[in-house]
Amino acid sequence: MLMNLSVIEKIDKYGLCLGCGLCESVFGKENLEMRLGEDGFFHPKIKNHDEEKEKIIQKTCPGLNIINDIPFEKNEMVWGHIEQLSAGYSLDQEIRTKGSSGGIVSAIGIFMLESGKADAVLQIGGDAADYLRNQLQVSKTREEVLRCASSKYAPALVFNNILKLFEENEDRYCFIGKPCDISALKNILAEYPQYSARIVLTVSIMCAGIPSFIGTKAIITDFHAKEPVHNLSYRGGGWPGYFTFTDSLKKTFKRTYNDSWGKTLNQHLHFRCKVCPEGIGIQADIAVGDAWETKDGYPDFTEKEGVSLVIARTLRGKDLLSESEKMRKMSFVPQKIQSLRLMQPYQYTRRTRAASRRFAFFLATGVKLNFRNLRLYETLWLTKKHLILKDAWGTFKRVIKFRRR
Ligand SMILES: Cc1cc2nc3c(=O)[nH]c(=O)nc-3n(C[C@H](O)[C@H](O)[C@H](O)COP(=O)(O)OP(=O)(O)OC[C@H]3O[C@@H](n4cnc5c(N)ncnc54)[C@H](O)[C@@H]3O)c2cc1C
Numbered sequence: 001m002l003m004n005l006s007v008i009e010k011i012d013k014y015g016l017c018l019g020c021g022l023c024e025s026v027f028g029k030e031n032l033e034m035r036l037g038e039d040g041f042f043h044p045k046i047k048n049h050d051e052e053k054e055k056i057i058q059k060t061c062p063g064l065n066i067i068n069d070i071p072f073e074k075n076e077m078v079w080g081h082i083e084q085l086s087a088g089y090s091l092d093q094e095i096r097t098k099g100s101s102g103g104i105v106s107a108i109g110i111f112m113l114e115s116g117k118a119d120a121v122l123q124i125g126g127d128a129a130d131y132l133r134n135q136l137q138v139s140k141t142r143e144e145v146l147r148c149a150s151s152k153y154a155p156a157l158v159f160n161n162i163l164k165l166f167e168e169n170e171d172r173y174c175f176i177g178k179p180c181d182i183s184a185l186k187n188i189l190a191e192y193p194q195y196s197a198r199i200v201l202t203v204s205i206m207c208a209g210i211p212s213f214i215g216t217k218a219i220i221t222d223f224h225a226k227e228p229v230h231n232l233s234y235r236g237g238g239w240p241g242y243f244t245f246t247d248s249l250k251k252t253f254k255r256t257y258n259d260s261w262g263k264t265l266n267q268h269l270h271f272r273c274k275v276c277p278e279g280i281g282i283q284a285d286i287a288v289g290d291a292w293e294t295k296d297g298y299p300d301f302t303e304k305e306g307v308s309l310v311i312a313r314t315l316r317g318k319d320l321l322s323e324s325e326k327m328r329k330m331s332f333v334p335q336k337i338q339s340l341r342l343m344q345p346y347q348y349t350r351r352t353r354a355a356s357r358r359f360a361f362f363l364a365t366g367v368k369l370n371f372r373n374l375r376l377y378e379t380l381w382l383t384k385k386h387l388i389l390k391d392a393w394g395t396f397k398r399v400i401k402f403r404r405r
């Protein structure tokens, strides 16, 4: 049945399209448009087929291609290359509070602008009037960067204008995104090398998966709030911060991170995220997540002052962090690599099971995911054999169920 479909249609039908929007940029909106589907995710809708452009997507689509270009040794096989590992936060209280964790990502963006190292920050921002409109913003001031602070646990159009943006001017950019966004960006730069010098720094947030907009809607509905809602924020204003919004009657609602992410949003994750080979920013200059403290072996989500987990993966990233620390913009405390498993238990499991999930996906579909230089098969052996089999079987069943929808 899938034989007659184009490459992009197949990517989408197999549940691999992350809705990043790159297709629209490569094809032009008049030929292909990203649309929000009933499943609460963005999908490409082809109006005019073009085989040459499909070939570009086959090589650059992050749903299919995760090609790491920062080599790492066997002793770094789970967490990727680490130049510097620390926990830290912005020394500017406004940035720290508005950020999801310690505000490090926003602080880096602002530092890049204020030091003149970048002309603009490319990052995902929302729309106070409509939570469905998460898209790439070009931030040129501290205020613009701060407007984008805090995680949006929902789909976002990241690349639907990227080529036009590169063509329009000569600006140098600091790019902030999820690990698969960093992969997509690198795939784009490999395909269009004339734009390579335009990206001066990449910063990845760590990522456990994107929930559909149905997840967001489920929380709003649960409150019986009157739509349309405004100023919806998934986090921020503390650590971990609350899911908050105001309804059309101007009533404000809030829900804890544990209840919003932990009980609802994570029930609506994208299918592709289940076979994600890395959610820890292995390819970025700097990767940032939550430096969760642990209580009884589990991350502790009690509200407190935010602290980010910060991994510099390149010398460029490390130098930038050192400079910002010297300028009293951020504060860091070195961490041991062993602490990563305690702070990010889900990411450890994902990295050590990614090979079995990829294999199960291949068995169920015949499609080989182009995940390269990630040491997936070496990390697999850190997991007990019966768990590998159980995990692969779970993925196999999930793929079959997805394809029957
Ligand atoms: C879907 C998702 C899943 C996540 N899963 C994990 C996880 O498993 N473990 C973990 O430690 N951390 C996870 N995070 C990251 C975490 O929530 C914080 O973003 C991170 O701690 C950085 O905090 P900060 O205060 O330094 O960032 P901030 O200063 O708040 O900056 C956050 C940056 O992220 C960008 N951003 C927000 N939403 C998106 C989005 N949907 N797509 C692309 N960019 C976006 C913003 O533009 C902003 O620049 C996740 C984030 C998201 C969006």
Ligand code: SF4
Binding pocket: 008, 011, 012, 016, 017, 018, 019, 020, 021, 022, 023, 024, 044, 057, 060, 061, 062, 063, 064
């Ligand atoms: S390039 Fe992006 S929008 Fe296009 S199929 Fe891949 S993930 Fe989907």
Ligand code: SF4
Binding pocket: 018, 178, 179, 180, 181, 207, 208, 209, 210, 270, 272, 273, 276, 277, 278, 279
């Ligand atoms: S889990 Fe992986 S594939 Fe899914 S959004 Fe995050 S980085 Fe991308």
